[in-house]
Amino acid sequence: MKRFLYELTESWRIAAAQMRSNMTRSTLTALGVIIGIIAVTLMGTAVNGISTGFDKSMAVLGDDVLYVTQWPWKPVDDWWNYRDRKKIETAYAEKLNRMIDATPNSNLVLAVPTSSLFRSIKYEGNQVDNVFVLGTTADFIVTSTIDCKEGRFFNEIESRGGANVVVIGYDVADALFPVEDPIDKQVLINGQLFKVVGVNSRQGTFLGLFSWDSMVALPLGAFNKYFSGKPESDVRVKVKDKTKIADAKDELTGLMRRARGLQPEQKDDFSINEQQAFKSTLDPVKNSIAIAGLFITGLALFVGAIGIMNITFVSVKERTKEIGTRKALGARRRTILLQFLIESTALCLLGGFIGLAIAFLLCTGIAKAAPSFPIHLSLGLVFTSMIVSVLTGLFSGFAPAWSASRLDPVAALRYE
Amino acid sequence: MDDGKSVRPRGRIVIDIENITKDYVMGEETVRALRGVSLQIHANEYLAIMGPSGSGKSTLMNMLGCLDTPTSGRYEFNGKNVAEMDDDELAAIRNREIGFVFQTFNLLPRSTSLRNVELPLIYAGIDPDEREERAAQALADVGLGDRIQHKPNELSGGQRQRVAIARALVNRPSIILADEPTGNLDSKTGEEIMALLEDLYERGNTIILVTHERDIAAHARRTVHLRDGLIESDHAGFIPELDLETAS
Structure with a gap:
């Protein structure tokens, strides 16, 4: 062991020498x-990044909220069964x-209606098109991770x-109010003036997935009053x-069947969806x-x-005589x-370190x-x-190292 | 034995070879390099093995050095049967029992004298501290106490061979096997190396010298002549006339 x-x-x-x-x-x-290690780290980072970004976007949906919708949140083959x-x-x-209030020990807390449409929104010379307009109640904040940077959510x-x-x-706030404070300003949506009471804090967008950053929310009453067309309601x-x-889902299914x-x-x-189901589609x-x-x-x-x-x-060939000498001196x-094996592994580790250093620089640059x-x-x-570097070293070094270890000491010593 | 050289009393048998043969297969042909050689070498001997090229001298040396195993015959080293050992067991014997001195020195070019001499001790599993102490001592014993941190390219040919001898000695082997130790040296330096070997013999080492040079073989106390894979003669001392005959 010591030897x-x-x-x-x-x-x-x-x-090393x-x-x-x-x-x-x-x-x-x-x-x-x-190059291999750069590829490994960048690929890994990309997959992680996509995953993190997606999870972050999904967080908007909340992991303790069920969504009652017409369409399920997964691709369906028999769309005609859902259309009608x-x-x-x-x-x-x-x-x-x-x-829910009438059910003792209900697994559900609160139901919140939402309706949505895409509309343009204007303030003085600035206009933003295709804004996701959500009509809902004051209870919405209970079901959402939404958070106001300035002002507040509308009240009861x-x-x-x-x-x-x-x-x-x-x-939206950024585009409409590049310099001004948006709070208490009147913005124009669908020809109606609305007073801005709050601005959401930044959530960030990822791969064009849904983000609170590009939406506005207003009371459902006002939504129904002013917006014609067919809103999507959930x-x-x-x-x-x-x-x-799962229990909550069963309970909600029962309640919905009664309601219907x-x-x-x-x-x-109807379909009952949750964040997890959406995640699994990705x-x-x-x-x-x-x-x-x-x-x-x-x-x-x-x-x-x-x-x-x-x-x-090549190294084994060049050093055949050295191998012979070492064997003569008692190397087994x-x-x-x-x-x-250690030589090839050391070389791979060297490559690994350099690769990691370059990957780190690249990641910093991309970030x-x-x-x-x-x-x-x-x-x-x-x-x-x-x-991976070590394994590559062991894998690539094995054949040459094996051939070196099997060299006949007499032939190796005589090799010039 | 009238040249005033001292002969130390022979000790126990270290090497006991009986009727060994060695065949090499070269394509279709089988070449018989040794045709039945028997030899006993005792501790405290100073033996020269001589013979022209093709005589089987190198093959015998490889056998004695446990670098190779015979095709047939018996070979006992310190009572252990070497003929049937596998590679790793032979490596262990080479490590502990045999000190090699090569014609071309065979030092590791990028390592210092000290690290070169330490090598057999690493393979023997000696602690780093003891290793360094013993290697430094071995270098001092061959007169290179002030050269332990030099690399081979910073040393003269004679000094390199001294490092190699220190490396051969460091594990206190039963025999020192020197293969043409002066072959790459000028005659003056060669004499110095031979004086060093003489000194080692006087200090109790067993030395086997493989050479084709009469001047070099003349230092030994016993000479074995090989020809065509057989021992032609085995004498105490050195007999120039007989050697002339062999060389012709």
Whole structure:
């Protein structure tokens, strides 16, 4: 055991000396691994970034809220079965709330109606088109992660009275009020004046997914009064305990069936969705990115490994006489095997370090250039890269190291 | 034995070879390099193995040095049967029992004298502290106490061979096997190296010298002549006439 340790340290020392004296060659050979490791870290970072960004966008939906909608939040093959479903009406929210209040130990807390449309919004010379306009009640904030940077969300009185007040998203505020303070200003939506009572704090956008930043919210009463057309209406229901979301879902299904007056033999004519279901629809996308990434990095690393293998073979050939000498002095097969394995591994680790350094610089650069993309070189990835480097070294060094360890000492000593 | 050289009393048998042969397969042909050699070497001997090229001298040396195993015959080293050992067991024997001195020195070019001499101790699993102490002592013993941090390219040929001898000695082997130790040196330096080997012999080491030079073999106390894979003669001392005959 002790001898193994001494041989190990000796091998590292030789590997370091070997790399120092063949600096150019080592660096060029490590290039393949450098590229491989850059690919590994960047791919990993990208997949992580997409995942984080998506989760962040999903957080808007809240993980303790159920959504009653006409269409399910997943791709359907039999769309005709859903097309003719009755619309979800905002009035269901009130019915549901009454039923929830009447149910002892209900898993549900509160139902909130929402209606939405896309409209333009104006303030003096500035206009923003295609703004997501949400009509809802003051209870909305209970079901949402929304948060006001300035001002407040509209209150119960404004909600019931259908007052002309509006809460605007960060980007909307930014576009309409580049210099002024938006609070208490009158903005024009659909030809009606609304007073700005609050501005949401910035949420950030990711891959064009939904974000509070580009929406406005106003009382449902005002929404119904001023906006004609067919709004998309949903009911969102807050769950008491998010660990019992399945129970809550069952309960809500029962309540909705009662609200709709469905007979027992009739199928549900509505869908109940949750954040998790939506997330799972994106898993295949994430997976295919990960698989493509794995393939590319695998290829890059394989090419790198071939380079290392080649140079280790050259090293064994060049140092055949040295191997003979070492064997004459008592080096066993294992010792020689270890020595060359460590040499190739050291070379790969060198490549790994350089690759990580470059990947770090690239990540910092991307983070600067595209701040909305949540890029972050995680410690786990650094660790993974190091392990991948070591494995590449062992893989590529094995064949040459094995051949070196099997050399006949007599022939090796005579080799010129 | 009239040249005034001292002969130390022979000790126990270190190497006991009986009727060994060695065949090399070269394509279709089988070349028989050794045709049945028997030899006993005792502790405290100073032995020269001589012979023209093709005589099997190198093959015998490889056998003695446990670098190779015989095709047939018996080989005991300190009572252990070497003929049937595997590679790693042979490596252990080479490490502990044999000190090699090569014609071309075979030092690691990028390592200091000290690190070169330490090498066999690393393979023997000696602690770093003891390793350094013993290597430095071995270098001092060959007169290079002030050169331990020099690399081979900073040393003269004679000094390099001294480092190699220190490396051969450092693990206190049973025999020192020197293969043409002066072959790459000028005659003056060669004499210095031979004086060093003489000194080592006087201090109790067993030395086996493989050479084709009569002047060098003349330092030994016993000479074995090889020809065509067989021992032609085995004498105490050195007999110039006989050697002339061999060389012709």
